[in-house]
Amino acid sequence: MSAYISPVPLPDLDAVAPEPYSGFYGMPVYSSLPTRDLAASKDFWVRGLGFIDLFSIPGQVVHLRRWAFQDVLLVPGEQAAQTPAMSICFSCVPSQIEEIAARCEEFVPGCTSGPREMPWNSLELTVVTPENARVVMTAARPIDPDSAQAESLRAVGIEIPRS
Template sequence: MSEYTSPVPVPAFDATAPEVYREIYGMPMFVNVPTHDFAASKDFWIRGLGFIDLFSIPDRVTHLRRWAFQDVLLVPGERVGEAAAMSISFACVLRQIDEVAARCEELAPGCTSGPREMPWNSIELTVTTPENARVVMTAAQPLDPRSARAEALRAVGLKIPEPETPKA
């Protein structure tokens, strides 16, 4: 049996994001995002959120991809009201949060909220896309096993390694 390697890097302040994954695979999970304007949606997801157009069938479907297993299908649909039609989270690394926020704000001023630190040890940026989808870019933070955050996570039952005791 081979060892599984996750496409998500180990949390670190200097973590490097993996390259966009361009191979074809059976998708274990994907999301359909209805759009009434393929061009605007595609542009925002690519230039703002860092996806690529893996392939498109004009006015039928655009298959967008970031890392392995981060697939989004833009499909025809009507524009929804002010409330987000859906919400989805994508893993990223810490250094990408500010970059994504800047690119998205340039494309659609006021579309981002955050970034903010979450109690589960991540930094999250919320972006509202042109089709009113709520996209959360979430970056795990490195965790010092001696920190108060590590103790708090242990207290709620998470298996966080105990700090090493100094050897005499």
């Protein structure tokens, strides 16, 4: 098996989330979301979704981040009139799903749906943000090494250690 280099912990129901990452790097990918109210949007993302304000330029941009490579830029502009078809997905750990849902519901009642167990072995919470972005917080679930799912993955060449 190759070296594991992701900031996302390996799937485990008791996985511990890394701290938000405040270092600087060349961002391989990020999302840019227009908003009519930078301060209100920043507050929702920080207090509801658990991002940090990496830096802000008043009236121009708010650079938010959770873990390494989970970057969002809030910029002034006209936000989507309705929830977009595309989702922005961010990894989290299973223990964070309910707390994120509760915090977001405090800000905007009815903005969350789920969590749901997905067929790709994750637990997912969908949040519609004040900018009308669909954010999916997704927590990988461990694979039972003795399950049919594990056997199916082995059959296509994915290494799943046996118990």
